Amino acid sequence: MSAPALIRGYEVVIGLETHTQLSTASKIFSGASTTFGAEPNTQACAVDLALPGTLPVMNRGAVERAICFGLAVNAKVAPLSIFARKNYFYPDLPKGYQISQYETPVVQGGRIEFLLGDTKKVVRLTRAHLEEDAGKSLHEDFAGKTGIDLNRAGTPLLEIVSEPEMRSSAEAVEYARTLHALVVWLGICDGNMQEGSFRCDANVSVRKPGAPFGIRREIKNLNSFRFLQQAIDFEIQWQIDRVEDGLAIEQATVLFNADTGETRAMRSKEDAQDYRYFPDPDLPPLVIAPEWIERVKAAMPELPAAMATRFAQADGLPAYDAAMMTQSLPFARWYEALRDACEHGESGGAAAAWPKLAANWLMGEVSKKLNAESREIAAAPITPAALGALIRRVAEGAISHNGARQIFEALWSGETAEIDALIDAKGLRQMNDSSALEAIVDEVLARNEKSVAEYRAGKDKAFNALVGQVMKASQGKANPAQAGEILKRKLG
């Protein structure tokens, strides 16, 4: 790896703690629903409200999702892990403590790999542990009082902690994107960042190269990749300014203000609470037998990295293309369907590099549309079969690439006719009859003596003008390559 880029002569050190909401139907320690957006306090049962006498019971679905994650990042899935109580008072924390894992988490170690440009980056994970979310304090609409909504209390979270191994905000964002894509790929998190299903805390410090770690400040609760980048960038400059001014940095928890783009200290180390962690006596140690791990493993989808390798090796895709095809599981499935539709098309024609053609379309026209319309691939209004047929027509010379784009537009906007009918209806079928084309070329040569003379005098531009004239005369139906060949022969 190349040496990390310095900012104003400082090396940046970033570690992320990511709260991933697990996609279980019920809460981590109770049977209440986890559906987002319900009326306040309608999805909190006696256990969530911490009514006297209630007890937590572990949701096995949450454990299975943690196991799944551990396997996906090559971590150790602990055969025995411990739930602890983190004690503090806050109105949206009904029990007066949060049940979390402290000394012995369920997932230990692991790694996340991603490409930054052409460079492969590996970030090691410290751990991932299960815990419950708190409720929400609502500070508006209560005439100076605070409202408490406990619907979110007890929602299962997997907190994924990285080693401080990122050296720029770009790396941190790419790590977070990769992690986000992975948990969604695995189906253990819905990935909805607006609803808080995936939120990051960033630990940031700066140091001179070779110096020990600087004092870190933790930016809390970043729920978009853009905010993550902005917050870290602001924090880096703030810390460097301070160090340059000869001022000390105090360990602190800071909040990012999205309106101002600034970070501001919420509490310093001196205010740090003593959480009085101790093993929760209501929950026996979480024992995960090898058979349980095997069952989870058997039900897991092929991982994105493995799939990308397969696409590179079996389909011959460049590494970048293979990574793009595996940006999400639905995207990869769409690619595979498109590739197959190309390869097994009904019409004849020469073999082509179908996977690469499929990838090009997906990265080009399809992605452009998806981005413009903020759609996921699953919501694309076109089928892989239809696009595959279109790609084949291009390869077979039945339609030009430009023509194919028009057909693609038509398909995208909902036209459903069979592909050949559509090409004909729009008059986009290329002229493959060489005698007809020869006649057109002859006519063009006769009408454009000036261009012919210029070409013969060595002006290459004139040749392109002649090709353009042939295309025009054929109303765009001529195959440009074929037209060029005939022109060259006749000008010979």
Place this chain on the structure above:
Amino acid sequence: MSAIPLFAMGVATLGAELAAKRVSSVELAGAMLDRLQAHASLGTALSMDREATLAQARAADARRASGQATALTGVPVAHKDIFVTRFATSRLPSTAGSKMLIGYQSPFDATVIARLNEAGTVTLAKLNCDEFAMGSANENSAFSPVLNPWDRSRVPGGSSGGSAAAVAARLVPAATGTDTGGSIRQPASFCGVTGIKPTYGVCSRYGMIAFASSLDQAGPMARSAEDCALLLSAMSGFDERDATSAERPPQNFHAQMLAPREGATAARPLQGLRIGLPKEFFPAALAADVEGAVRGALRELEKLGASLVDVSLPRTELSIPVYYIIAPAEASSNLGRFDGVKFGHRAAQYGDLLDMYKKTRAEGFGPEVKRRIMIGTYVLSHGYYDAYYVQAQKLRRMIADDFQACFKACDVIAGPVAPTVAWKLGEQGGDPLRAYLADIFTLPASLAGLPGLSVPAGSGAHGMPVGLQLIGNYFEEGRLLHTAHAFQQATDFHLTEPVL
């Protein structure tokens, strides 16, 4: 039978009377409610709902008429007010003996209560106890002390003092209790009733207002081992809502109690039973009257065929500091939910949030609860956790190991329940440490999670009852009940009643 008043009958007898239709459940419940009210000055009941009780009794009679009765259908009982009970069923608040929960209306029944209700018992009252089950004299109740029916100037023990006194005074045939460090066994001993704390995990803790989660266990308190066996069978069993409850099939403790030992005869029902006497349970400081009664009971057990063997529980004294670290640590966290936000007491006047917390908890909790919250908070604090909590957990495991060493040489361990008979009300008020030291013989089994039983063994000074403690290995409640039953077949200590 008609010569014996209803209140003098225990669970098994009442079951038989009800089955024979010599009395109806409604009649019985009415009589017991009247008696509870007549002796309200003992301070045993915190709340009653006459209409709901009679409705339950009518339902029990109807169930019996339809041939669906169990051994407990129609039998009136009362519950320690540490169990939550569904307010919509009976208008009984669930208070834990605390000002913090005055008038608290639970939306559900504790599992133990629900199971007894399913068996058909009729709830007479919620019974007084030490606040959040913290205490050994019932003087920490926020509402009133409970008087010992044998001597009203004395305490009934605690924390299940209301349960023990009500059973002893024959105000209720039987009651539920809970035991964290001796809270069933010690009041049973002080009041002359039979009580069993089962193995940790036998009874669900769901719906028991938590004191110390790793120690709390529910159990029955009654006139006899037989009555306890009947109740425990109904109360116990795996509960998926309590992750610490033991996954095992339902147990018939009454059948286990009756099952004869191999080689037993009518005269020697305990033939072959090895009873271990830990020398640490008979220290010089043990009151002579208590030791006398206990030794007498042991001689009786020998006559019934048991043999006595010397064993040792070398860390008995250490169980006091170990317990008074672990239990307050857990309590300090368990009681965090009483913050004035969601339920229970909230200070009427306060400034900001922190002030609301402070005033609410300062007003809602009594001094002993505050003391334990402070101890617990301290031992879990950063820098002290390893020195106190972690060390205590290590010693706890060693204490449990000591018991296993003993059980290689004996089947049951026996000794006193408490070093003295019941003391005078107010006697220990200024010195909590003295009360803590008096828990010495009940704490070891609690820390080890073992079943312990207290059976009346005669009387000591001032005619006050003395209990014999029997401790069994894990899940050997049947053996303890069998031993106690054999003892009660041969003695009548459990049949003596205080004069009210």
